[in-house]
Amino acid sequence: MADLTKKHEPLIRLSKNDDLAPWKAWCIRLGAVAVSILLCAGIVVLLTDINPIEFFKEMIDGSFGSTRKFFKMLQEVAILLCISLAVTPAFKMKFWNTGAEGQVLVGALATAACMKYLCNSISGLPLFLVMFICSVLAGMVWGIVPAFFKAHFKTNETLFTLMMNYIAIQLVAFMIAVWVPSGSQVVGVINRETKIGWLPDLFGQKYIINVIIVLVITLVIYIYLRYSKHGYEISVVGESENTARYIGINVKKVILRTMAVSGAICGIAGFLLVAGTDHSISTETAGGDGFTAIMVSWLAKFNPFVMMVTSFIISFLRIGAGEIASSFNLNESVAEILTGIIIFFIIGSEFFINYKVNFRTKQAKEHTEVKQIEESKEGTK
């Protein structure tokens, strides 16, 4: 029994933390962001001889340095928000749509194709309508295919949607090869001279239309999820399929319909990216936002209005990291490392929101120490 008495309270214990006040949770999240930025600054300052104050100045300058930068930031937030809104209905249904990237890409491809092939026959509002509808339909198809297999054959939607991304990327690569016979793999700006199919500037600024459209979508999604019968069905299916069956909801139909909505909004994001922002297309058009959006939606607990905040925070940090990398002539990868650190901290902070860490209490420690001393005394006797 001698070895048994040596056992003492574990140093660290975790316990569930159910009822954390929301403001405390946000303090933890913001604290994590602050710590991550400090760590980034530390790394950059340590590796180069940049002044820490310069570091933070550049970070803020990235988004607020000039009117152009500000609007560029707004459009990044808008696109990220749009994709986040798109994945939200699916997530509320516990359908883990990791295929937003591909759904955005096919939407973008549809828009680009319309701009390329229809610029000689129609223009103006009719062309925008055709572009919009084609993007929505393309995104929808990309959403419905995995939903169909999930609903009827219970396939794993995470893998399925992820694989659909690669199909979309290859499809875009293929179309680029068709459009650019030289093989340079860059489409270049579509309709550079005529600007046909370009969303017009508003109030002398680019991207305003993007922002307005996304704001409207935010409102619509909020109402759809919270006040419509469809939204209610999505919640029930997401919380418990058994309950849904019990009250007679057609689960298959809800899965298909919701993924159609999710894909359609991704399609809109693709439309905005090509018609409003890039006026071009590449396999990098979605730029990983399809994955970042998952985090934006998740952090906001699927609330569209909170997503406006979370998408801003993420974009701001990301742009800041990029700005630092470029203005101090650091390698491109530095921006990615910095963004990685920040995102790691944000996701990691959720652990401290869900769990409480209990350290061994002092009393218990003293107690065991005394015991150990007593034991060693006994041993010497």
Next chain:
Amino acid sequence: MANIVPAIELKGISKHFGSVMANKNVDLTVNKGEILAILGENGSGKTTLMNMISGIYYPDEGQIFIDGKEVTIRSPKDAFDYKIGMIHQHFKLIDVFTAAENIVLGIEEKGRYDIKKATAEIQKTCDKFGFVIDLNKKIYEMSVSEKQTVEIIKVLYRGADILILDEPTAVLTPQEITKLFAVLKNMREHGKSIVIITHKLNEVLEVSDRVSVLRKGEYIGTINTAEADANSLTQMMVGKKVTLNIDRTEPENSVDRLKVEGINCRNREGQFVLHDISFTAKSGEILGIAGISGSGQRELLEAIAGLQKLDSGDIFYMDPETGKTEDLRNKTPMQIRQLGVRLSFVPEDRLGMGLVGNMDIIDNMMLRSYRKGHSAFLERKEPKNLAERIIKDLEVITPDAHTPVRRLSGGNVQKVLVGREIASSPTVLMVAYPVRGLDINSSYTIYNLLNEQKKSGVSIIFVGEDLDVLIELCDRIMVISSGGISGIVDARTTTKEELGILMTTSGGEKNG
């Protein structure tokens, strides 16, 4: 029992989960060579307390003494080192392993693993305590009672001197319970200390030497079983005097309401889960369904509710308003409602099927009614009124109607569910284990609600597990066993023993 020596002593044990105090400053003593019953209502902290002794949880405060020495138990492994073994309510066995393999699992021994030698050793333990079991049988081939025996042998084989059994009788038939109690008494003769966690008074009185009562996480007291009776124990458990009788009236103007004719239903493996079931449920009566859990109760209710596909057979509903007879066979829940059949169903899995845990009470009210009207948007006013009415009438304890139902206690969750199902003024009301996990007061609230419905002419189908309650509450009791009916008896004249025998005789023909 001449010299009483404490085996375990707990002093000032507290444990909380979030803001919930599961145990508050509990003192408890288990003596050597005794059977101690830990009695308390659901949620009174019995299992949490025992989990701290067996190393599943770690106490926030307090001390544990074993044989007079203070100890720290950090894991089940530590508990085994102190010769403490716990048999959990949900068995922790691996289905595809044999009994012997499960028993030796996790024991660290030097040298080559020799199952034959181990089996012989285990057999010695079995012989010593008088267990009869085939150690080479796979777990998935075993009955619940056999699995429990394996769990008991497992802890004995590891040399446990203190055995803790969590609600050991919950899944057993009356005959199996008698057998288990004989085993427990035999182990006591061998000097083992036994703790059984339970909320059933008659078992406490039958088997234990002393009773310790917990209420809402607090230790109330310990008395010798010889000096206790059902009333005094209930009073300790609940904290006030309660009258424990169910008022059963004679069925009035009983007419056939639901006729089930020869239904068969198979699971994915092609085995019959329902075999040739025929019965009639009448208006104004409570038809009880008894049986070992998993005998087809769930499938039967789900088949009637339109959630289970049938191979053959018919389910006829006699509409009291139109006088028409509708066939409900293989209709979806939606189609059944569209036929005007007012069928309410309180399923066994309340938060996983009957309600949505993360939604508030109002949104849960809406589950049945949200489709009303042609608007694409929800109408929350009526559900809100209904929620408030149920909270008031059934005395649901909740901060307000906007509280997610998962935050309510088991009894209040059930009141919300039953309240909603009754609100649609059903003609047939099916309830599955409606008082499982409920405290005594809530249980009687539910029984009274069912009796009220019966008086107003509703046909009630009641699936229960407590045979005493079934006999007291129901008018007729149908016993099902492995998917078939083994008998329908008059509840006013039957006995527990009769039901116990029917529960284990095979109902209908086995599938060939």
